[in-house]
Every structure is written in C-alpha cells, then in structure tokens.
Amino acid sequence: RERSTAKEAATKYDRQVDRLIVEEIKKRFPRHSLLTEESGFLQGDPEWLWIVDSLDGTGNFAHFNPFFAVCLALMHQDELLLGAVYAPAIDEFYFAAKGKGAYLNGVRIRVSNVSDLNQSYILYCEGGEKDRRKTGELLHKVYPQVTDIRKLGSAGLETAWVAVGKREAYFTTKIEPWDVAPGVLLVQEAGGKVTDFQGNPWKPQTGDLLFSNKKLHEKMLHLLSSR
Numbered sequence: 137r138e139r140s141t142a143k144e145a146a147t148k149y150d151r152q153v154d155r156l157i158v159e160e161i162k163k164r165f166p167r168h169s170l171l172t173e174e175s176g177f178l179q180g181d182p183e184w185l186w187i188v189d190s191l192d193g194t195g196n197f198a199h200f201n202p203f204f205a206v207c208l209a210l211m212h213q214d215e216l217l218l219g220a221v222y223a224p225a226i227d228e229f230y231f232a233a234k235g236k237g238a239y240l241n242g243v244r245i246r247v248s249n250v251s252d253l254n255q256s257y258i259l260y261c262e263g264g265e266k267d268r269r270k271t272g273e274l275l276h277k278v279y280p281q282v283t284d285i286r287k288l289g290s291a292g293l294e295t296a297w298v299a300v301g302k303r304e305a306y307f308t309t310k311i312e313p314w315d316v317a318p319g320v321l322l323v324q325e326a327g328g329k330v331t332d333f334q335g336n337p338w339k340p341q342t343g344d345l346l347f348s349n350k351k352l353h354e355k356m357l358h359l360l361s362s363r
C-alpha cells in the first residue's frame with residue numbers, strides 16, 4: 137500500500153500488471169493505441185484502442201476484500217469490439233465480443249428480468265472522492281425506491297454483475313473509461329442498456345453512467361435525472 141485514501145490507493149501490483157499487459161499487447165499489436173490507468177495514453181494507430189485497468193478495485197485489494205479485477209477492452213473506430221473482466225479471487229472471468237454475446241467462465245449470460253424498482257438490487261460507485269456529496273444525493277433518491285443497494289468497490293465487477301443478472305442496475309458518477317469500458321459491452325451483449333443520465337449512449341469521455349437490465353432503465357433514469 138502506498139497512498140492513503142481508498143480512491144487513490146495504488147499498489148506496486150497495479151504497475152507490475154500494467155507493464156505486463158502493455159508489453160503483451162505491444163508485442164502482438166505493435167501499431168495499436170493504448171489507454172491505461174497506470175501508463176496513460178500511448179499513441180499508435182488511432183483506429184485501434186486498447187483500454188486497460190490492470191487492477192480495478194485497488195482499495196479492496198489493499199484491504200483484503202476479494203472484489204478486484206483486471207479490466208480490458210478493445211475499440212475499433214469508436215466501437216467496442218471486445219470486453220473482459222477477470223476477478224481472480226472469486227474465479228469469475230467475464231468476456232464479451234461485439235455481436236457474439238457475453239459469457240461468464242465460458243457460459244452465456246443474460247441480464248435479469250426484473251422490471252419493478254421495488255424488487256431490484258442496485259449497485260453504485262463514484263469515480264472521484266469529490267463526488268461523495270453528489271453520490272449521496274443520488275442514493276437519497278434511489279434507495280427508498282428499491283429493494284437494496286450495494287457498493288462492491290470494483291466498477292468492473294459491478295458492471296459484470298448487471299450483465300450476469302445478479303443485480304438489476306449500476307450507476308456511477310465521474311468514472312474513468314478504463315473502469316467501465318469492458319462492462320459497457322458485457323451489459324449490451326447480455327441484453328442490457330448503458331447510457332448517461334440523460335439517456336445518451338456511452339462514450340469513453342462520459343463519466344456519469346447507468347448500466348441496467350433495460351427493463352427498468354427509464355425508471356432509474358427518471359430518478360437519477362430528477363431534481
């Protein structure tokens with residue numbers, strides 16, 4: 137452990153695993169661009185972009201909580217082609233390919249069928265320490281309407297749990313693209329929906345996001361965007 141707040145926690149493992157993944161991608165796809173949490177933007181062919189978080193949920197990892205993951209996505213001309221979230225401590229490997237579905241440990245997955253807010257389990261997190269107040273306000277609107285709320289501490293896993301149907305929706309503010317890019321494709325390929333709080337489609341620059349099983353997307357958007 138090197139830095140003090142949970143949000144800024146970075147271990148030497150973040151950097152070691154980042155180096156390993158970057159080297160491997162560069163070896164196989166020397167001309168592709170990369171955007172990683174630890175190395176920043178490594179310019180290459182602008183049409184191909186790998187988005188990497190070597191250790192998502194570093195705060196958990198540093199505090200003996202098994203919810204942490206490696207997150208990896210590939211974009212071609214602004215379209216997500218591949219997404220992978222691997223949580224080694226709980227043995228969950230999520231993978232999605234554009235048009236080919238989403239999988240957990242090789243088995244096809246679907247989002248949940250729940251359409252009533254009062255029967256739904258919701259996940260949330262915030263991308264920046266400064267947004268605690270905003271997150272608190274959003275929780276204040278959502279919590280009374282739903283069965284319960286959880287924060288797992290790994291955005292990658294939170295998105296994956298919506299894709300696999302363990303939870304109905306996940307919302308986040310000011311999140312970074314490397315935390316959620318694979319989850320966007322996982323949820324879409326599992327039959328769910330991903331938008332910003334106004335209902336616009338995901339872009340790597342979008343920080344406020346709602347991932348859902350589609351069936352309660354509008355109801356959740358209504359809560360998140362209401363004043």
Ligand code: LIP
Nearest residue numbers: 192193194261262263289290291
């Ligand atoms: C973390 C997320 C977590 C979020 C933090 C942070 P990191 O990723 O997955 O859910 O609340 O802001 O972004 O920094 O451990 O890779």
